[in-house]
Amino acid sequence: MGFENEFASYEPLRRILDSAKVKSLQDRLRIRKKNERENGRDEIENNIINKTDLPSDFIPDYIVAIDGSYQSVKAENGFPGAEFGYITISAVLIIEKSVREFAKKEFIDPKKFRETERASTIDTVIPGCNVIIQGEKSANASMRKALFEELQNTSAFEEGETLLETYEHLFKIKQVKDKELGGGRLPRSPIDGVEEDMTYGMGQYKCPHTSETLYSTDALRLHELMSPAGTNKELYGQIMGMFEKLWLIHILRAFEAKGWFNLLDRVAFVMDGPLACFSTWSWMTKSIITELSRINELQKQKTKKDLLLFGIEKSGTFYNHFEEIDTTIDGNKDKFPNESAFLLSDGYIKKNIIFSESEKPYGLDTYFGRKLFYKTKNGYRIVPVPAFFNERQQNLETAQTDQYSRLADLMNVLDKLVSSRYPNSVTPLVSAHAEAAIPLNLGKRIFDDIAREIREKSTQE
Secondary structure: OOOOOOOOOHHHHHHHHHOHHHHHHHHHOOOOOHHHHHHHHHHHHHOEEEHHHOOOOOOOOEEEEEEEEEEEEEOOOOOOOOEEEEEEEEEEEEEHHHHHHHHOOOOOOHHHHHOOEEEEEEEEEEEOOOOOOOOOOOHHHHHHHHHHHHHHOOOOOOOOOOHHHHHHHHHHHHHHHHHHOOOOOOOEOOOOOOOOEOOOOOOEEEOOOOOOEEEHHHHHOHHHHOOOOOOOHHHHHHHHHHHHHHHHHHHHHHHHHOOOHHHHHHEEEEEEEOOEOOHHHOOHHHHHHHHHHHHHHHHHHHHOOOOEEEEEOOOOHHHHHHHHHOEOOOOOEOOOOOOEEEEOOHHHHHHHOOOOOOOOOOOOOOEOEOOEEEEOOOOOEEOEEEEOOOHHHHOOOOOOHHHOOOHHHHHHHHHHHEOOOOOOOEHHHHHHHHHHHOOOOEOOOOHHHHHHHHHHHHHHO
């Protein structure tokens, strides 16, 4: 680690490249040959889906965008390196129907236009290194308790289940699936000094070995990510990701409990990042797939449509590959036609994006959506990840239009919502990120009012 404002010069970097060990490793690298890259391009050109082949004029009246943010903050408690994580999750609702009405006017009242966007933000504080709350013996135990209490005390609606109840519903699905498969492998107990496996339970309960408190949320195993000395940004980032996915299921279950499924054909849900669960809490993926499938089937009886639910990957390997295939060998841009999509199969992903010879499908244990590339009407590149709701949609062996839920509607929505300021994202996510980064609507519950407004307008129509 260098000193402050000390940077490596080109000379050490040149020596690294000249190193015998580096050269030896480079000689052993598996290189993707030119003809393999060209074959990949040919596969794209032969399998492009044009928007004109799947016409749609659908635009949702309401868009719910979910995004999160986190910061590590120094704690003043007399211990070196003490910090906590400040995490915010924002759900922004865009009244798209009103936005379209304003777009027809020559002059727009800024105050009234701001009313087309409503935000609800939850924030949570997670103990990190050297932060111990009263009654606990360690930072690890403090983090576990704080996480449980945050879920226990948070709800999107004035009446209805808490985030903890939503989580425990998903946890029960996991336990049922584990039992069907002959019992899942239990992780180690989170209590220091206990070598036995974790004892699962709901709510708060006592460890049978020490009588110390255990929590249902211990099954997320997020405590395993805590560093006892140093920053815990990975921990905070994973907690943020878990909250985002849980918030989505929480909102959908609340719509079910209140009998509002008939409203969902006018709502689109968009999340920042992929529809996936990673790290120690990746087991939630299978529970979310089961729950989304159940909710989708019930609401489909009312609306005759699948949910319109998708994530947006703004960066990373897939976005970089999309940029690469949109560039010819001689460097010319815009090879990929506007208003067209390329649907990604497991074979294509493993040959061209994430190299693998494994028989296990890409993202099997982590994703509850499947990716595609879409180039908008204005030439912007988007990597959306629409949710899947059945086994055929989930099957990555093939990539056909009927395996992507509401593909025509998705392409039309992306054309309408793509951000000119951030051309790899959509405008609702820009608003959600801004709200999560600088939360101005902490604790506001918007969904009761929103649903009431939608029902009233539906009655008037």
